[in-house]
Amino acid sequence: MKAAVLEAVGSPLVLAELAIDEPEPDEVLLRVAAAGVCHSDHNLYVGNLPGALPLVLGHEVSGVVERVGSNVGGLRVGDRVVTCPSGFCGRCRWCMSGHLHLCLDKNRTRLDGHQPRLTRDGEPVTPFVGLGGFAEQMLVHHSSVATVPAELPLDLAALLGCAVITGFGSVLNTARVRPGQTVAVIGCGGVGLNVVQAARYVGASRIIAVDRLSAKLARASAFGATDVVDAGATDPVQVVRELTGGGVDHAFEVVGRGTTIEQAFGMLGLRGTATVVGVARPDDRVTIPALALLSEKRLQGGQMGSSRFPLDVALLARLYLDGRIQLDALVSERIGLDDADTALRTMNDSTGARSVITFPGVLQ
Ligand code: APR
Numbered sequence: 511m512k513a514a515v516l517e518a519v520g521s522p523l524v525l526a527e528l529a530i531d532e533p534e535p536d537e538v539l540l541r542v543a544a545a546g547v548c549h550s551d552h553n554l555y556v557g558n559l560p561g562a563l564p565l566v567l568g569h570e571v572s573g574v575v576e577r578v579g580s581n582v583g584g585l586r587v588g589d590r591v592v593t594c595p596s597g598f599c600g601r602c603r604w605c606m607s608g609h610l611h612l613c614l615d616k617n618r619t620r621l622d623g624h625q626p627r628l629t630r631d632g633e634p635v636t637p638f639v640g641l642g643g644f645a646e647q648m649l650v651h652h653s654s655v656a657t658v659p660a661e662l663p664l665d666l667a668a669l670l671g672c673a674v675i676t677g678f679g680s681v682l683n684t685a686r687v688r689p690g691q692t693v694a695v696i697g698c699g700g701v702g703l704n705v706v707q708a709a710r711y712v713g714a715s716r717i718i719a720v721d722r723l724s725a726k727l728a729r730a731s732a733f734g735a736t737d738v739v740d741a742g743a744t745d746p747v748q749v750v751r752e753l754t755g756g757g758v759d760h761a762f763e764v765v766g767r768g769t770t771i772e773q774a775f776g777m778l779g780l781r782g783t784a785t786v787v788g789v790a791r792p793d794d795r796v797t798i799p800a801l802a803l804l805s806e807k808r809l810q811g812g813q814m815g816s817s818r819f820p821l822d823v824a825l826l827a828r829l830y831l832d833g834r835i836q837l838d839a840l841v842s843e844r845i846g847l848d849d850a851d852t853a854l855r856t857m858n859d860s861t862g863a864r865s866v867i868t869f870p871g872v873l874q
């Protein structure tokens with residue numbers, strides 16, 4: 511099967527023919543329908559985060575089940591599914607306490623000594639976070655897969671697996687924004703737009719979108735932002751504090767940099783909470799004024815929107831089908847697998863929301 515392979519950081523993805531193994535008892539073979547290009551793929555592409563090369567990127571994926579392993583219950587050939595980087599074991603203390611996204615064994619790799627899932631000329635190729643969606647097929651652990659209703663178009667469904675579940679979950683689960691609270695969102699790309707629309711969904715009274723590109727801000731307004739702040743033209747901390755008479759209840763950082771995390775903390779009012787959604791470089795650092803903590807401010811991390819993947823995917827799919835959240839306007843372009851490299855290379859200057867790779871001939 512064909513896949514876009516990252517052979518070296520800084521070099522373009524290469525289209526290559528890979529061998530994909532048969533499913534082990536707990537695995538599922540998928541025919542990929544669509545894969546979103548997310549900033550977390552970009553982190554590996556430019557070397558901000560390490561990965562075992564060669565690597566197949568792509569983790570925000572939809573597809574159709576082609577084969578199931580002998581232990582897999584609840585999934586059948588032909589099922590339409592979404593994948594997520596947070597597979598889970600169901601047995602560790604985090605799973606048992608309902609924090610599936612923090613599972614200690616996300617089932618991203620096969621056991622030592624087993625045949626690799628992907629190979630090229632006999633050499634192993636790593637599927638990113640156990641998925642590797644920039645490819646015609648994927649072989650994944652069944653806990654990384656959630657079914658979606660047949661009425662949901664698969665190119666939209668793919669976005670549920672990362673951008674939507676992370677954005678909504680950060681608001682609903684991690685920060686638990688309440689109706690009437692004020693919210694600032696720094697970074698209005700694919701994930702940030704979902705923080706914006708989740709804040710609208712829970713009834714935030716003020717949703718201030720911050721970005722350095724005007725096209726991103728215009729889109730944020732369409733997703734529910736009540737105010738927009740151009741971070742390239744003004745000091746966003748000062749403007750947000752002025753707009754809210756002293757700071758917001760919740761600030762979300764959806765860029766992945768120490769400096770913007772500091773800005774999120776600086777935007778808080780009394781008892782405010784800054785939630786970090788973005789994934790920063792391992793060497794990045796955050797400095798906050800110690801005395802600000804006297805105002806009962808909090809800075810907290812988050813991962814995958816603190817989601818329980820199968821439950822939350824089902825909920826989000828329902829909300830879309832009931833017309834209560836937007837997915838269509840998140841897709842700025844549909845591209846072929848051979849354009850994945852261009853989408854990654856131009857991501858930081860892109861005015862779009864999400865580029866989605868689709869596969870001609872696969873059921874959408
Ligand atoms: N201030 C404000 N906005 C910024 C800044 C800045 N200094 N730098 C970048 N941005 C904006 C970009 O203009 C863009 O709109 O942040 C947005 C990032 O969006 P995407 O590139 O689409 O990234 P996305 O996929 O949404 O991921 C955002 O969340 O899941 C994590 O790893 C992911 O860290 C990444 C973050």
Ligand code: ZN
Pocket residue numbers: 598599600601602603604605606612613614615
């Ligand atoms: Zn677990």
Ligand code: ZN
Pocket residue numbers: 548549550551569570672673
């Ligand atoms: Zn992602």
